[in-house]
Amino acid sequence: MDALRIISEDHNNLWRLATTVDQLAGEMEAGASLELAFFTSVLDYFEQFVERSHHPKEDDYLFPMLRLRNPYAAETLDALQADHRGGLGRLNTLRGNLAATANGSLPVADLANQLRAFTAGMKKHILIEERQVMPLARKALLKEDWTDINRAFLDNSDPLFGEAAQAEFRELYHRIVSTAPESVGLGAHSAGDLPPKAAVAQAEVLLRVQGMESCYGRIKAIKGISLEVRRGETVALVGANGAGKTTFLRTLSGVQPMSAGSIHFDGEDISSLRSDKRMRRGICQSPEGRQVFGPLSIEDNLRLGAYTQPRHQVDSDMEKIFTMFPILKEKRALPAGTLSGGQQQMLAIGRALMGRPRLLLLDEPSMGLAPLLVQEVFEVIKTLKSQGMTILLVEQNALAALDIADRGYVLETGAVTLTGTGKQLISNEQVRAAYLGM
Ligand SMILES: Nc1ncnc2c1ncn2[C@@H]1O[C@H](COP(=O)(O)OP(=O)(O)OP(=O)(O)O)[C@@H](O)[C@H]1O
Ligand SMILES: [Mg+2]
Numbered sequence: 001m002d003a004l005r006i007i008s009e010d011h012n013n014l015w016r017l018a019t020t021v022d023q024l025a026g027e028m029e030a031g032a033s034l035e036l037a038f039f040t041s042v043l044d045y046f047e048q049f050v051e052r053s054h055h056p057k058e059d060d061y062l063f064p065m066l067r068l069r070n071p072y073a074a075e076t077l078d079a080l081q082a083d084h085r086g087g088l089g090r091l092n093t094l095r096g097n098l099a100a101t102a103n104g105s106l107p108v109a110d111l112a113n114q115l116r117a118f119t120a121g122m123k124k125h126i127l128i129e130e131r132q133v134m135p136l137a138r139k140a141l142l143k144e145d146w147t148d149i150n151r152a153f154l155d156n157s158d159p160l161f162g163e164a165a166q167a168e169f170r171e172l173y174h175r176i177v178s179t180a181p182e183s184v185g186l187g188a189h190s191a192g193d194l195p196p197k198a199a200v201a202q203a204e205v206l207l208r209v210q211g212m213e214s215c216y217g218r219i220k221a222i223k224g225i226s227l228e229v230r231r232g233e234t235v236a237l238v239g240a241n242g243a244g245k246t247t248f249l250r251t252l253s254g255v256q257p258m259s260a261g262s263i264h265f266d267g268e269d270i271s272s273l274r275s276d277k278r279m280r281r282g283i284c285q286s287p288e289g290r291q292v293f294g295p296l297s298i299e300d301n302l303r304l305g306a307y308t309q310p311r312h313q314v315d316s317d318m319e320k321i322f323t324m325f326p327i328l329k330e331k332r333a334l335p336a337g338t339l340s341g342g343q344q345q346m347l348a349i350g351r352a353l354m355g356r357p358r359l360l361l362l363d364e365p366s367m368g369l370a371p372l373l374v375q376e377v378f379e380v381i382k383t384l385k386s387q388g389m390t391i392l393l394v395e396q397n398a399l400a401a402l403d404i405a406d407r408g409y410v411l412e413t414g415a416v417t418l419t420g421t422g423k424q425l426i427s428n429e430q431v432r433a434a435y436l437g438m
Helices: 002-029 036-051 054-069 071-102 108-140 143-153 163-179 197-202 245-253 275-281 298-305 311-324 326-330 341-354 371-386 398-404 422-427 429-435
Strands: 205-216 219-230 234-238 260-265 283-286 359-363 391-395 407-412 415-421
Touching: 002 036, 002 054, 002 108, 002 143, 002 326, 002 341, 002 371, 036 054, 036 071, 036 163, 054 071, 054 108, 054 143, 071 108, 163 371, 205 245, 219 234, 219 245, 219 260, 219 415, 234 245, 234 398, 245 275, 245 283, 245 359, 245 391, 275 283, 283 341, 298 311, 298 341, 311 326, 311 341, 326 341, 341 359, 341 371, 371 391, 371 398, 391 398, 398 422, 398 429, 407 422, 407 429, 415 422, 422 429
Parallel strands: 234 391, 234 407, 283 359, 359 391
Antiparallel strands: 205 219, 205 260, 407 415
């Protein structure tokens, strides 16, 4: 059901922005300055949703079909569509309010209240769709209905929400990110600047892998990989499907046997340590495909990540995760299976962070996510990096990974074929041809 997935991803983006607006409204009341550029770009983004993307998709395709298949849905859908029609008017009122506060004719507290009333309405609307309309649609719509709706939703040439509109969305989102005040950092709270490059290059080696081999039966999937990660570094491991990236990470964290080679972590030879012991040393992994425990609550999923940690610090660590990912806090009691793909990825990263990693292993965190969310995930990684976290990032999305990495390794059929700084690899002809499609 691509259509519902797309709607949920839209909701996820809107929800996060709404939460951010609420946060800034509070900060503004507490004396922070008015973030005019930021709020304006958020309103522009919302307007795109109203005019071009989300609403037309629902109003033209999903809702009419649902009305047809279940006449009892009419009342709820009428209310939602009335709300859709009022969207532009509400945004324009807010734009007026923003201008009024900027020129001093509307008190900050009034603007804060207007903003909160707006986001509260938006969140309510989203919840009605998520909790009532979407389950209803899942039940009532027939297979052929979904074929039609999905085709419409995925039509990239559609002027209202096809490729061109998506490009505009990315542009708008860029603007939001670039105008966001320091306290927000979208998706994560930023803490200070990147450590200077020189410091990283000279930092001591935290992880040293030498000649690692690993097999599935008689097939050697990892053929003698050597690699280093320095303290505070972000190192990207890129490579095509089946190159052995996941196998490398699993061997590193000890869940997959190593048949030759050695692993030193913080000076200690951990080659023969069990995986839980490696985790206690601070090697924590966010696995491929997220692998959150669907029936368990978000909170319990996070607790699982802390099972090697002393109990007294768990609650305060969880609060830190919630500050970083407000959406997880809002949904803390819900089963993790109800989260969208992007939210599950945040949860998987959050769960790894609960183990207080000294080396964070991320296996394809952007896999299967919509472009806006991919960008958000990379923002989160950048923030962790800026906080000094040491990260080994595995990605098929080579460009994005190398772009944020200090150094990278290119993996081909189980062996490292190239290594260099992120910048060097991005401009390397071979890498460009093989992985960046250029
Ligand atoms: N459980 C398994 N049993 C047998 N062979 C496997 C198993 N898992 C992976 N392989 C093989 O090992 C090789 C490396 O796979 P791996 O999953 O590590 O690659 P990857 O780089 O992570 O790929 P992807 O980008 O698809 O995640 C592949 O040839 C794969 O077919
Ligand atoms: Mg993999």
